[in-house]
Amino acid sequence: MNLNTLKQYVQANNPKADLELIERAYKFAENAHKGQKRSNGALYINHSLNTAVTLAELNLDANTIAAGLLHDVPEDTDASLDEIKDEFGEEIAGLVERITKLGTIKYRGIERYIENLRKMFIAMAEDVRVIFIKFADRLHNLRTLNALPRAKQLRIAKETLEIYAPIASRLGMGQLKGKMENLAFSYVYPEEFTKLNNMISKQYKDRVHLINKIKGNINKKLKESGIEPISIKGRTKHLYSIYKKLLRHDREIIKIHDIVALRIIVKDLPDCYGALGIIHQLWKPLKGRIKDYIAQPKPNGYQSLHTTVFCEKETVEFQIRTKEMDDDAEYGIAAHWFYDENGSILPKKSLEWMREINSWRKEVEENKKYLDTLKIDVFQNRIFVFTPKGDVIDLPEDSTPIDFAYHIHTDIGNKCVSARINDHIAQLDAKLKSGDMVEVITDPKKKGPNRNWLKFVKTNVAKGRIKNATKAFGIFPFKE
Ligand code: MN
Numbered sequence: 001m002n003l004n005t006l007k008q009y010v011q012a013n014n015p016k017a018d019l020e021l022i023e024r025a026y027k028f029a030e031n032a033h034k035g036q037k038r039s040n041g042a043l044y045i046n047h048s049l050n051t052a053v054t055l056a057e058l059n060l061d062a063n064t065i066a067a068g069l070l071h072d073v074p075e076d077t078d079a080s081l082d083e084i085k086d087e088f089g090e091e092i093a094g095l096v097e098r099i100t101k102l103g104t105i106k107y108r109g110i111e112r113y114i115e116n117l118r119k120m121f122i123a124m125a126e127d128v129r130v131i132f133i134k135f136a137d138r139l140h141n142l143r144t145l146n147a148l149p150r151a152k153q154l155r156i157a158k159e160t161l162e163i164y165a166p167i168a169s170r171l172g173m174g175q176l177k178g179k180m181e182n183l184a185f186s187y188v189y190p191e192e193f194t195k196l197n198n199m200i201s202k203q204y205k206d207r208v209h210l211i212n213k214i215k216g217n218i219n220k221k222l223k224e225s226g227i228e229p230i231s232i233k234g235r236t237k238h239l240y241s242i243y244k245k246l247l248r249h250d251r252e253i254i255k256i257h258d259i260v261a262l263r264i265i266v267k268d269l270p271d272c273y274g275a276l277g278i279i280h281q282l283w284k285p286l287k288g289r290i291k292d293y294i295a296q297p298k299p300n301g302y303q304s305l306h307t308t309v310f311c312e313k314e315t316v317e318f319q320i321r322t323k324e325m326d327d328d329a330e331y332g333i334a335a336h337w338f339y340d341e342n343g344s345i346l347p348k349k350s351l352e353w354m355r356e357i358n359s360w361r362k363e364v365e366e367n368k369k370y371l372d373t374l375k376i377d378v379f380q381n382r383i384f385v386f387t388p389k390g391d392v393i394d395l396p397e398d399s400t401p402i403d404f405a406y407h408i409h410t411d412i413g414n415k416c417v418s419a420r421i422n423d424h425i426a427q428l429d430a431k432l433k434s435g436d437m438v439e440v441i442t443d444p445k446k447k448g449p450n451r452n453w454l455k456f457v458k459t460n461v462a463k464g465r466i467k468n469a470t471k472a473f474g475i476f477p478f479k480e
Contacts, residue, residue: 024087028084029073070096196243229264230267234263235262272305289307303325307320421439
């Protein structure tokens with residue numbers, strides 16, 4: 001990655017962009033960060049450059065890209081914001097200033113969470129480009145997370161899933177959300193990530209073969225009917241979305257219809273519905289899987305037609321939409337930001353977004369309960385607790401110290417006599433909360449679990465092990 005790569009990205013998306021400005025910003029940042037290295041040993045400027053490339057990929061204006069290059073200068077170097085203002089003017093300096101003010105977001109407890117969200121909202125309302133820079137910055141930090149200690153990795157990955165990804169989702173930035181989530185997922189749930197990755201890659205190969213066959217077929221049929229598709233592409237579902245889907249289905253490995261879906265981009269609305277009709281003539285649709293998000297967009301504005309059909313004994317999902325809808329789904333609000341390099345006037349749709357964000361922010365400030373809707377389904381029904389050694393254990397909501405004990409080891413569960421939560425003795429049926437530090441006290445002489453525990457334990461693991469152990473110890477159901 002170097003300056004030329006960045007320039008190529010910028011030019012590919014925006015031929016009119018001010019490359020001279022970008023080059024000046026690069027040189028300024030390179031000079032300011034001279035001698036600085038990142039935890040992974042790379043030169044610091046590499047981080048600035050990667051942040052800028054993501055912004056270029058989002059097709060943002062040259063000022064935002066320049067601000068992306070300069071985003072860590074005031075905080076981490078001797079060069080000041082005033083120098084940036086002298087060199088690059090008010091607008092770029094303003095963006096850098098806001099990024100610096102936004103600072104590091106720290107994941108710790110609900111109060112901090114609200115405080116962080118408020119900071120994000122204010123920055124967003126003032127200039128949404130600040131959030132784009134923050135996202136781009138975060139994306140590269142996630143990509144280089146490997147070099148950091150485990151505790152830091154976990155903090156950054158968790159706050160990505162809890163704060164950044166839901167905001168990206170609300171802004172309709174599907175692509176960035178997917179990238180951030182996938183990276184964070186591998187750090188928050190490393191085992192599940194590997195398991196799922198292995199599982200999917202097997203299915204994936206078979207699917208790609210099938211999808212390629214169908215692609216040729218549908219392309220021909222559409223053309224015969226006078227619909228000229230702009231593109232037909234196989235789309236792989238993000239691993240983290242699959243994971244969430246599995247969680248919703250009680251972690252059972254069910255068939256996920258849309259591991260690879262076919263996305264058809266057509267020129268206008270009539271062609272969308274026309275293409276849907278042709279697909280349904282060719283293959284039988286699955287009941288309840290036809291979704292018209294064009295007539296009824298998702299809350300974040302997402303528009304597309306979805307259908308799943310039976311095709312060669314397999315089910316295949318199709319997504320049909322126009323180019324504009326596709327850009328919306330991939331880039332969201334970023335797709336509407338800047339139409340030309342000179343104008344600073346927002347297109348109408350962005351103004352609507354801004355209004356929505358503003359009212360959204362007010363609601364959060366006025367009503368903390370609203371946070372629940374914001375968290376969407378990220379971590380819904382899951383809590384994170386810590387062992388005395390600082391390991392993070394992920395449990396369903398309302399789990400108890402007994403669930404925690406069985407999660408660690410069957411013997412610890414069986415021999416559990418009491419527990420401490422945050423250094424205080426607690427009831428065995430106490431409900432754990434995210435962030436609790438839980439310590440289980442065992443008695444080696446204890447014969448086995450108490451069957452009454454079945455009345456309050458939450459996890460299937462605990463239930464199964466209590467049942468097994470009470471059987472083994474000859475304790476009969478409902479007699480204590
Ligand atoms: Mn940074």
